[in-house]
Amino acid sequence: MKLNQSVLALAIAAALLTGCSSDDETATDFMDGTQGGTADASLSGYGDGSGISGSETYGSGSGYGSGSAEYPNAFLGSEFSDPSNPLSKSMIYFMYDSSQVQQDFIPVIAAHAQYLLSHPTRRLTLEGHADERGSSEYNIALGEQRAKSVARMMKVQGVSESQLQVVSYGEEKPAVDGHDESAHQLNRRVELLYQGQ
Amino acid sequence: MGNILLYVEKGVRVFNLIRKIVLLSFIALYTSVTHAELTIQITKGTEKAMPIAIVPFGGQAGQAAIPVDIAEVVDNDLNRSGYFDTLPRKDMLTKPATPEEVRFRNWQVLGQDYLVIGQVIPEGGRYNINFQLFDVYKNEQMLGYRMTVPSNELRKSAHHISDLLFEKLIGKKGDFSGRIAYVTVNKEPNGRKKYNLEVADSDGYGPRAVAASYEPIMSPAWSPDGRMLAYVSFESKSSAIYVQELATGKRTRVADFRGINGAPAWSPDGSKLALTLSKDGSPDIFTLDLSSRSLTKLSTGYSIDTEPVWSPDGNHIVFTSDRGGKPQLYMMPTRGGQVKRLTFDGAYNAGASFSSDGSSLAMVHGNKGDYRIAVMDMGSRTINVLTGGPLDDAPSFSPNGTKILYATKQGGRTVLSVVSIDGRMQQKLVLNSGEVREPAWSP
Numbered sequence: 001m002k003l004n005q006s007v008l009a010l011a012i013a014a015a016l017l018t019g020c021s022s023d024d025e026t027a028t029d030f031m032d033g034t035q036g037g038t039a040d041a042s043l044s045g046y047g048d049g050s051g052i053s054g055s056e057t058y059g060s061g062s063g064y065g066s067g068s069a070e071y072p073n074a075f076l077g078s079e080f081s082d083p084s085n086p087l088s089k090s091m092i093y094f095m096y097d098s099s100q101v102q103q104d105f106i107p108v109i110a111a112h113a114q115y116l117l118s119h120p121t122r123r124l125t126l127e128g129h130a131d132e133r134g135s136s137e138y139n140i141a142l143g144e145q146r147a148k149s150v151a152r153m154m155k156v157q158g159v160s161e162s163q164l165q166v167v168s169y170g171e172e173k174p175a176v177d178g179h180d181e182s183a184h185q186l187n188r189r190v191e192l193l194y195q196g197q
Numbered sequence: 198m199g200n201i202l203l204y205v206e207k208g209v210r211v212f213n214l215i216r217k218i219v220l221l222s223f224i225a226l227y228t229s230v231t232h233a234e235l236t237i238q239i240t241k242g243t244e245k246a247m248p249i250a251i252v253p254f255g256g257q258a259g260q261a262a263i264p265v266d267i268a269e270v271v272d273n274d275l276n277r278s279g280y281f282d283t284l285p286r287k288d289m290l291t292k293p294a295t296p297e298e299v300r301f302r303n304w305q306v307l308g309q310d311y312l313v314i315g316q317v318i319p320e321g322g323r324y325n326i327n328f329q330l331f332d333v334y335k336n337e338q339m340l341g342y343r344m345t346v347p348s349n350e351l352r353k354s355a356h357h358i359s360d361l362l363f364e365k366l367i368g369k370k371g372d373f374s375g376r377i378a379y380v381t382v383n384k385e386p387n388g389r390k391k392y393n394l395e396v397a398d399s400d401g402y403g404p405r406a407v408a409a410s411y412e413p414i415m416s417p418a419w420s421p422d423g424r425m426l427a428y429v430s431f432e433s434k435s436s437a438i439y440v441q442e443l444a445t446g447k448r449t450r451v452a453d454f455r456g457i458n459g460a461p462a463w464s465p466d467g468s469k470l471a472l473t474l475s476k477d478g479s480p481d482i483f484t485l486d487l488s489s490r491s492l493t494k495l496s497t498g499y500s501i502d503t504e505p506v507w508s509p510d511g512n513h514i515v516f517t518s519d520r521g522g523k524p525q526l527y528m529m530p531t532r533g534g535q536v537k538r539l540t541f542d543g544a545y546n547a548g549a550s551f552s553s554d555g556s557s558l559a560m561v562h563g564n565k566g567d568y569r570i571a572v573m574d575m576g577s578r579t580i581n582v583l584t585g586g587p588l589d590d591a592p593s594f595s596p597n598g599t600k601i602l603y604a605t606k607q608g609g610r611t612v613l614s615v616v617s618i619d620g621r622m623q624q625k626l627v628l629n630s631g632e633v634r635e636p637a638w639s640p
Contacts, residue, residue, distance in 0.1 A: 096566065097523070133568055135548035135561045135590055136415055136635065137460040137473065138517055138524050140436070141480045141501040144457055167435045168457060172413035173390075179588060179606055 073194045076122075086111035091175075092150055094188040096131075099145035101153060109150055112192055113157035120163070126151050127191040128168040129175070131184035136170055143168035150190045165195075246282035247310050247366065249275065253286065254315040254328070255294025263317045264348060267326065270355035271313065271362070273400060274373040277615070278363060278599070279622025284309055296329055296338065304333045311339075313362065323347050328358055330365060340365050352402065372595040375399040376639040377602060378407075378417040378426055379613060383631035394428055396443065399595075399638065401626050407443060417637045418461050418470075426637075427451075427461035427470055438472060440487070451485060460504045464511060464531075471495075471505035471514055482516050484531075495533055504548055507531070509555040515539065517547040526560060540573070542580045548591060552598035553640065557618070559592035559601050570603050572618060583616050584623075593638045602636045 068074060071081035072090055079085045089108045092101065101109065116122055128143030147166040154164060176183040251272045256263065275281040284307060293299045294316050304312050315328030323345050330340035342361060346354045353374065360371030381393045392414045397404035408414060412431035419426060420440075427440045436458045441448035452458040456475035463470060470485045474492075482496040482505045496502040500520035507514055508528075515528045518536075524547045526539040540546035545563030552558075555575065562571035562582060569586040573579065588606040595602065598618065605614045607625060611632040615624045626633070 133566060133588060134524070134545060134563060135504065135517070137504045138501065138519075138547045140415075140457055140459050141473070141475070141503050144475060144480070145501065166456070169413060169431065170415075172415060172431070179609060 073192070075196065076194055087115060090192045092146075092190040092192070093185065094146055094190070096184075096188065097134075097142070099142065099149045101149050106153075109153050110157065113154040113159050116154065116159045116163050117157070120160070123163050123165060123195045124154075125165045125167060125193045125195060127173075127193060128166065128170075129173060129187055129189050129191070130171050131187040132171045132174065132179070133184065136172070140168050140170035140172075143170045146188075147190050150192075246280060248282050248284065248308055249311040249313065249366075250284040250289060250304055250307065250309045251275070251313045252289060252292050252294070252315075254317045254326075255292070256316055256318050260319055263319070263324070263351070265351035265355060267317055267351065267355040267358065268313070268315065270352060270400075271359045274356060274359035274371075275362065277400065277622075277624060278367075278371075278373075279617040280363075280367055299331065301331070301333050301336050309333050311366065315358075317351075320345075324351060326354055326358075330362060352398070356398070356400075369599060370597045372597045372599065372638075373399065375596050376423070377401075377613075377636055378419065378639070379636040380414050380417065380634050381631050382611075382634065394426070396426075407441060407446070408439075408448075415635050416460055417635060418463055419637055419639045420463050421465055421467045421640055423639045427463065429459050429461065438470070440470075451487065451490070456480075457503075462506050464507050465509055466511060471507060473503040473505065482514065495529065495531075496536070506549050506551055509551055509553055515549045515551070515558065517549070526558070539578070540580070543571075546571075550592050550594050550601075552594045553596055554598060557594070557598065559594055559603075561590055561592065570601060570616065572601070581620075583618070583620050584614070589614075591635055593636050595638050596640055602638050604634045604636060 071088055073087070074081040079087045082088050086108045092105045092108065094100070095102065112124065116124060126147040128145070128147030130139035130142045144166060147168060151164045151166055155161060171187070174183070174187045175189065176186045251268045253266065253268045272283045276283050288307060290303045290307070291300065293314050295314070299312065299314065310333055312331040312333055313328060315326065318325045325343065325345050327343040328341070329338050331338050340361065342358070344354055356373040359373040363369070363371035363373070376396055377399050378394065378396050381395055383391045383393070385391055389411060392410050392412065393406040394408040394414045394417055395404045395406050407426065408428065408430065410430060410432040412434065414431070415429045417426050417428045424444065425440055425442050427438060429436050429438055433453070437453035438451050438458045438461050439448050440451050451470065452472060452474065454474050454476040457473055457480050459473040461470045461472045464484070468487060470487060472483055472485060473480050474483050475481070477494070479499050480501045480503045481494060482502050484493045484495060485491075495514065496516070496518070498520060500518055501524070502516055502518045502520070504517040505514045506516070512531055513528050514531055515526055517524050518527050519525075521538065524545050526546045526549050527536050528539050529536045540560070543562050543564050545568070546560050548561040550559045558573045558575055560571055560573065562569050562580065567587040568589050569582050570584040570589050570592045571580045571582045574581075583601065584603070584605070590604045592601050592603040594600070600615050600617050602613060602615050604611055606612070607627070611634050613626040613633050613636050615626070616622070
């Protein structure tokens, strides 16, 4: 099946593209236990799963299609709001001070890459973010590095650069407004947001 | 937020013929002074602070009320500096307004070393101010000034008086007349965040918004003449750098390249900005000539290079780079040349800020996810950690180099804090609502 081949290609790519060592200090839930290679990169392992929709309404972004905070790409079709479909996942999470894509997210990235390949007029914005710790401008750079990691994976899949737009907000637009690790974890992310019609 | 809580434990003071004063116990002050938007809370005590009495300024019988309580502004300024312990008004036995009315014994019994008195007298739409500083034990006047100012400069003249007193008694230039810029973030009822770039007096008084957006604003940087602010705004959905003239509000977009446009820093002569651009693939340091708009690339490589700051002599740029694996501070000559690593202490060092004489460098200093403000002495290259963390950020030196303004978390909110460089004094500037971040002290 094409999807499994893509997943395999991305898994190899991830291994080859391993960048800076992740300086993780605590093992977080989503690092262990989930089966690699399944289509469901479930969020149930990430502490408080309800944090995804967040206390923060995601920006009513001009340029983005309208969708709920939890399924921002729902305007594209029902697969983007079907929890059992990887296309409904729009968040890629990262370890502390790392821009390395974790195994669990490879299926999600593969699914979006496939979608872009089969819809060449669609453009995806990859928004890079960081948690609030450390200095703000360095966090802008870290957010960009994360977004570029994900974009690179998609390009390896054959997605054209012209379909991908990278922007970083660093620590300036947290998904969750808390100051503890459970909030930080949900803020270290890349958001995948398709541009509206 | 208007409660005044004063807990004072008075120690024993010992005099001898040469006026050796020893303050034996630690005085902790928790005082809150409400200004228009920002409330100042003094949270750390002042040891060995000079006792000084600033008497409410007098006037002429029957004159109209003066719009600004000059003595109160001076009192708060000197208290905030950490060098002075000001006498509360309720403890004053008398309130002289002219030298003839002063009885030094009245101040000696209260243990005051210094006395400030003055008058404010309206005349033809302006105000005549005069004040004198006395050494209580030598029974002599040390300083006397008179000035005439319009009504809208009363507060400014009070800060000027504080500067004069500070310079006379401490021997360093005062920093009470400066301004601070900072970003506030307020969540609206519908959940949307509003970002305001504000400028206020350095005591938090009189804030006004100079830019506002529903997208983030960051990294305000004052021009050396204090007339302009450079800043980063995401109002066009991706980052761009603007330079805005404060008096007119006129602004120019000076950098909006592909990728990151960030961390603007003015050269000491005001002709250039150093900044971070990732248009060539990874974040690099560039300088931009503001009149010709020509760009010069100063750093290269695949690493993140960002947060440039100029040394005050204009010869070097210090910046943050993760070329060694984790963010550390590096220095290079402004015209390009060898890059040298500056920081070796701690897992993470970023966000550098120079004191105006170039002798000290403040930074965000991190270890295992705990971030504090530290200062490096540029001569010895030793680092001193000044704050308690764990989420301290964005240090900015005061113009006279005695204090550092930075952002920190208190009670779940981001607030501004000021710490004196020797760690003896700490205050917080708390916004009545919302968060305050990215502070910058004017030159």
